[in-house]
Amino acid sequence: MSCAHLDGLTLRPPTASQQVYKDDCTQCFDNTESPLGLDVCLSCFNGGCTSEFPGHSKLHYSITEHPIVLNIKKTRKQIKRDEAPPKIAKLAIPAETEEDRFDTATTVKCLACNVELDKESGKLSDVVNGVMTSLSSNKQSEVKAWEEEISPCEHTLLLAQDEAKVLADQELAHCSQCELKENLWLCLQCGALGCGRQQFGGVGGNGHGLAHFDQTHHPVSVKLGSITPDGTADVYCYLCNEERQDPNLAEHLWHWGIKISERQKVEKSLVELQLEQNLKWEFSMTSDNGEELKPLFGPGFTGLKNLGNSCYLASVVQCLFSLPSFQQRYYKSDCEMPRLAQPAADFETQLRKIAYGLLSGRYSVPSTEDNFQAGIAPATFKAMVGKNHAEFSTMRQQDAFEFLQYLVEMIDRANHKDVANDPAKTFDFVIEQRLECLGCHRVNYKSEKQNNISVPVPIRRLGKASPEDKDTFESVSLTECLDIYTAPETLEYTCQDCGSKDGAIKRSAFKTFPDVLIVNARRFEIINWVPTKLDVPVVVPDEPFDLDQYISLGLQEGEELLVESDSKAEAKFIPNEGCMSMLEGMGFPATRCEKALYNTGNADPDAAMNWLFAHMEDPDIDEPLKLESSGAGESAEISPEGVAMLTDMGFSVAQAKKALKETGGDMERAIEWVFSHPDDDGSDDAPASSSSAGAGDVTAGDSSLPATYKLHSIICHKGGSVHAGHYVAFIKKKVEEGGDGKWVLFNDEKVVEGGDVDEMKRFAYVYFFERQRS
Known part of the structure; x- marks a missing residue:
């Protein structure tokens, strides 16, 4: 018809x-x-x-x-x-x-x-x-x-092959040193065939290919079973110890009589094996007595399918959409959506879609294949959030805490015109830093808005039961971590008022408290220049607890303010002493360390180290740090492109220009500045970016006491690095109508009663604490 x-x-x-x-x-x-x-x-x-x-x-x-x-x-x-x-x-x-x-x-x-x-x-x-x-x-x-950044190297580009010959079928049938017939690697220089190392998924290997390299130093080999007719294959360079590309693979194989157009892929590639490994990480799905945990179904108990590496996304999204502020903002029981011709490209629509999928119960039904549920696939949401992001757009495993920060920032920006309904504001609070000159004892107070805290976990080793065992560590209380976070520290400091070079004491404390406090427990130690995760147990109370002792009291009677101008206060950057010591101990020059800390927030040695590696080739890397404040920001050239970008986000021209001026033209910091100053209309008499006591320019959270919190949910990680392994979420929810809250495990698409989660709480990576109000 x-x-x-x-x-x-x-x-x-x-x-x-x-x-x-x-x-x-x-x-x-x-x-x-x-x-x-x-x-x-x-x-x-x-x-x-x-x-x-x-x-x-x-x-x-x-x-x-x-x-x-x-x-x-x-x-x-x-x-x-x-x-x-x-x-x-x-x-x-x-x-x-x-x-x-x-x-x-x-x-x-x-x-x-x-x-x-x-x-x-x-x-x-x-x-x-x-x-x-x-x-x-x-x-x-x-x-x-999945298009990973695998590139050629000098060894694949300049490969010199031995005298050509045609390899017989029997020579390619199994390893030349054993009878293995799979996981075979052909040396492209001499044609020797050796088995690889054992691989994930039960793929056997005796390492004869590596032994061949140790004897000959022939660098480049190709995995025979991974070769496809269109010329792709696993190529490995032993000298680089990396997977590489060989632009001349067809020619190099033909040198040994292997016609690439006649090859058929018969084994999984390294990428496919990595994907399987990501999917195979499992948290225990049984209770302490060996019984299978009870699957849960219905509204609020919907799982998220693992898209290959998306467990970090699933754990974050489950925790966020279990919070009342996110449910009230995005969940529409009638599935109401904005009227748009291209809903897949709209962030608001995709957030509502996720909320409806997780909270309606429509998709939380038993699977026809097992006792669990099929779950929903957040593919469109993942593609949208990761778009134009160097890491979150890939299929590599990511750090759940970094993704949480990025997603909250995206949601905050998307709601900047409707601040009253911004669910990201539930995490906002103000940290106040008190600086006291040890010469004249005058003080300065500076406020900064945050939406999470990353607390250091002290590392106290208890030793090993045997040389083969892992280190064990003394338990640490959450209170001790908070004590360290808010403890006074001595800094190098030259006072602009009295001229003293005796240094200063700095202390950070809460000026206000959020509705939901996000705490990242940093259990890492730099081992051979690599951040290594340590299993240090942190004891978190089950009952509500107060943070009243960590509130900043502000300017006290008898305290005298430093009279230096804001520009003078900003002109002197004081690097974190502990971070500086750690970076200098690795061999980095002091000037580079100071720059790295300045550009990464002055609190995270891992981030600073990554910045250093990324900026090694900067022509000005060894020049002294120049701050844009103390006049630099005033004279910074304001690019029309930067103004246009900020106005496209809904801000006025005056706001855009002031943000760029205050941050020396740095676009990324300008965006942060403008979101941190929602009441600043861009006029010259608006509040500045830093404050002394009483200026009241940074507002977020609530300063009323008591500040009582209770654990709401946790994100747990299994694996030696936050960039590998598996993430799950445990959330306290009412499982039965009228019943008490129970811990629920969200393990990708599997949603089950969590049982006893004391051990999980002790080793959680991210904690969500909900404020308790009378």
Whole structure:
């Protein structure tokens, strides 16, 4: 059947670069396996759910007037339990296709006429075929993210091969030193074939390829089973000790009689093995007595599928959307969404989609395959949050705390025009720093807005039970960590008032308290220049506790303020003494250390070390630090591009210019400045960026007492580094109506009763404490 709406449209198949949303709805998590399938708009390729509720396909039509859609409905095939598996004649990776798993039905319909159209007609056939054969938006993002930065090296580019010959089939059948027939690595210089090292997933290896390198120092080898006809393969350089690219791989293989076009990939690549390893990290899913933990279903108990490395994202998102401020801001029980033609590109829409997916209970149902649930896949959300970010756009594992900070900042910026409804404000508070000159004993107070604290965990080793065992550590209380965070420290300081060089004492304390306090426990030690995670237990109280003793009392009777101007106070940068000692102990020059600390917040030696490695080649790296304050900020050139960028974010020209002026033209710091000064309209008499006592320019949080907090949720990590391993979240929730709160474990798509989590609390990476109000 045809219709007038189809006759009036020009429809084209999607191009390779176009996003085709054919996995799930762009505004909820209904998908092609939903009872009525998924509608893909054939004009712009938006995906919309077809059910009466939420009805996002019809909503998209009402906004765009795009009437023609392709409905895709998949039905999972039943597995015949008594059917013998197919016999594998040779080593191969069976590629399970969509046809193996699903029966797929497609229909084309006009939403305006409510009629089904002939999808085989000349006008529709190419478009339908283009949609069905294209990579989905989610798959496009995944493929792009997996494009790791593997580059050639001098050893692959300048490889000199020995005399050419054709390797016989029997020579390529197994390792030349043993009988292993998989995980075989061919030396591209001499043609020797050796087995690799043992790999994740039970892949065997006796390391004969590495032994060959130790004997010959031939640097470059290729994994035979990973070679594809299009020229990709795992190439490893032993001299670089890195995976590398070989631009001349086809030529180098032909040197040994191996025609690349005839090769077939029969083993998993190193990337695929890494992906599997990320997915295999498991927290215990059984109780202390060995019983399987009870799965939970319903509103607020929806899991998030692991997209290969997204456990860091899942743990953060579960904790955030368990907070009342996030639920009230983003959860709409009627799945109400902004009326936009491109909902997949809208941050507000994707936050509401996540909230509806997690909190409605619509998708928290038992799976047909096991006792758990399938969970929802946050692919569109991950792609949007990671867009243009060097790390979060990749498929590599990330630091959950760094992602939390980044996501909260994004949400804060997105809500800057509606501060009253900004859920990120629930984390904001003010830290006040008191500086006392040890010569004249005059004081200066400076306020700074924060949304988390990163507390140092003292390391006290108890030794090892045996040389093979790991170090054990003395338990530390949360109170001790907070004591260290707020403890006075002595600094090098030259007083502008009295001229004394005796130094100063600085102490940080809470000027105000947040509704939710985020605490990052830093259990790291630099070992061989690498930040290494240590299992130092931190004892966190189960009952509510007060932070009253950590409040800043402000200017006290008898204290005399330093009369130096704000510019003078800012002109002298005082590096953190402990961080300086650590960095200088690694061999970095003092000037470089000072610059690194200045540019990374003066509190994190790991961040400073990373900054140093990234700026080693800067031409001015060894020049003394120059601060933009004390006149520098006043004279800094304000770029039109910077002003345009800030005004595009909704700020006035005056605000943009002042932010850039106050930060010496540094765009990143200007953005931070303008969000930290929401009441500053950009005029000259507005509050400045630093303050003495009583200036009252930085406002956030609440200074009332008591400041009582109780543990709400934790993010836990398993693995030796925050950039590898696995993250999960434990959140205290009411499991039964009228019952007391219980700990719930969110382990990707698995959601279960957490049982006894005392051990998890002692080794958590991030803590969320909720303020208790009478």
